[in-house]
Amino acid sequence: MTDVRAAVAAAFRDEWGRIVAALIARTGDWDLAEECAADAFAAALETWPRDGVPDRPGAWLTTTARHRALDRLRRAKAGEAKLRLLAATADEPSGAPATRPDDDRLRLLYTCCHPALAFEAQVALALRTLAGLTTTEIARAFLVPEATMAKRLVRAKRKIRAAAIPYRVPPPDQLPERTAAVLGVVYLLFNEGYGATSGDGLTRPELTREALRLAALVVELLPDEPEALGLLALLRLHDARAAARTTADGELVPLEEQDRTRWDRAAIADAVALLRRALDHERPGPYQLQAMIAACHAVAPRPEDTDWTRIVQLYDQLLEHQPTPVVRLNRAVAVAMADGPAAGLAQVDAVAAELDGYPLLPATRADLLRRAGDRVAAAAQYRAALAVAANDAERRYLARRLSELDPP
Incomplete structure (x- = not known):
């Protein structure tokens, strides 16, 4: 059974x-x-x-x-x-599996992303119907209560019925008005696959595969859209590291400890070429900037070769497009790597109030405190991170870090 x-x-x-x-x-x-x-x-x-x-x-x-x-x-x-x-x-x-640009799943994606729906409803509905994510998982992705997300999903379906929104990939002149939502769905779909919010394993490979497939189909539809190219480059850069992100028994391996000989260098080269195509349009957007950050990691032969100062500058540009607390938290990590953990911790403290309940906040703070040599405070933050982590692979990683600081 x-x-x-x-x-x-x-x-x-x-x-x-x-x-x-x-x-x-x-x-x-x-x-x-x-x-x-x-x-x-x-x-x-x-x-x-x-x-x-x-x-x-x-x-x-x-x-x-x-x-x-x-x-x-x-x-x-x-x-x-x-x-x-x-x-x-x-x-x-x-x-x-379908391979045509107008297959059922792509039509479903574009139907979910009809401009008559609010952006949050578009993305949530697509994640529910296309990927089978639970209401709980989608609520976590949006950092909202589960009841709030459930209401959004119900309202979105009612609106589709009431407005008789057609189930199709729209004609070319209507594609731009749905681009942001379509790319947002694919991005969140990949993120859930790359770092599952719950479950036994760190990843859900079927979701990353589907996100990569959809991202490539969107590029077929919009070959001159720089953000579509940037998103595909970003996803491929992350996916190129997939083999090195876990051990043979499924344990999480942080970026700086990964065996870089296991990274897919051909995939990285292809992704960088895609990114160059995007940047040639001279309209940098958030996905292109994130791809540039990922590329800084991907092209560094060793962890110590990573250009953290450049990454901080890219996060500054990203904040102009997405002034969110999560981006600021990621920037804080880059600051810590460029200027030392104390500088990074100050940045984390500045954004902490806006991220109350966000699972990665105590884990980030714990890592920076560990780097700063404050074992007691780091252990307390690892315990706090363990209390809110829902993914078993992440919990095992956090428990290992805690045991290194606070041996039994």
């Missing part, structure tokens, strides 16, 4: 967005799509222990979800057009 649950969990990570997008494309009913997708996974938990895990779990789940939707539409005597469309596709093969 444990193996079956693991197979269902893996299928959820890989297939949720594809199944929901396909059902929305065929029914136009967002709630029905999510409910029938969830029914399919529940059916798998009941059926697979008896019949075995199918050779193509995604195809099995998609077919089951379609049949559930068809049954519910029949019972509800829904519109004939919806019913005919779903019935016509109920038994068609599924599960193969």
Whole structure:
């Protein structure tokens, strides 16, 4: 049964967005799509222990979800057009990844990012339907209460129905008005995959893969949009370090301790070339600036070769676009590396009140206190970070750091 649950969990990570997008494309009913997708996974938990895990779990789940939707539409005597469309596709093969720029998931992304919706609602709805992130996970990404996020999601779905927002990639003249939201969704999707807010592992590779795929498709649609190029460069720079971010048994390895021979140098070179293409447009934006920061790390042969002064300057430029406390916290770390931990701690203290409850605040403070040699204060902050960390890999890393300061 444990193996079956693991197979269902893996299928959820890989297939949720594809199944929901396909059902929305065929029914136009967002709630029905999510409910029938969830029914399919529940059916798998009941059926697979008896019949075995199918050779193509995604195809099995998609077919089951379609049949559930068809049954519910029949019972509800829904519109004939919806019913005919779903019935016509109920038994068609599924599960193969789409590669066209107008596939169901890209259409879903652009539908979620319709300008009639508030930006926060656009991003939250896309993360829920496309990636299957829970309301709790999305609320953490936005630093808002779970109840607040739940209301946003409900309102967004109602607005899509009430406004009859079409399910499609818009024509070229309408793409720019959705660019910021689309890029924001892809960015947050990658972030959740790169550093999962909860769970056993540090990462959720299926989310990083999907974010990279969508970012590349957006560049196909908008080849001269510098921020789209910058985002793709940024994601590829981070992904190039993936193999070195954990040990063989899944333990987190901080940047300065990573084995840089395991970084994908070809991927880094490709990403830097993308970044140059973006910068040639001479319209630097937040994704390009973040990519430039990532490139400073990626091209340094050794940790001590990192140009931290340049990184601080880039964070100063980023703050002009995104004057957020999280960016200021990241800048504080760069200041600590450039000018010493005391300087960084002063910057952290200046922004701490705005980040009350943010899990990375005590972890950042703990690391800088450790570097400053204040073992007692660092240990207290590591304990505070452990109290709010939800990801098991991060908790193990924090516990290791604490044990180094406060051995039993």
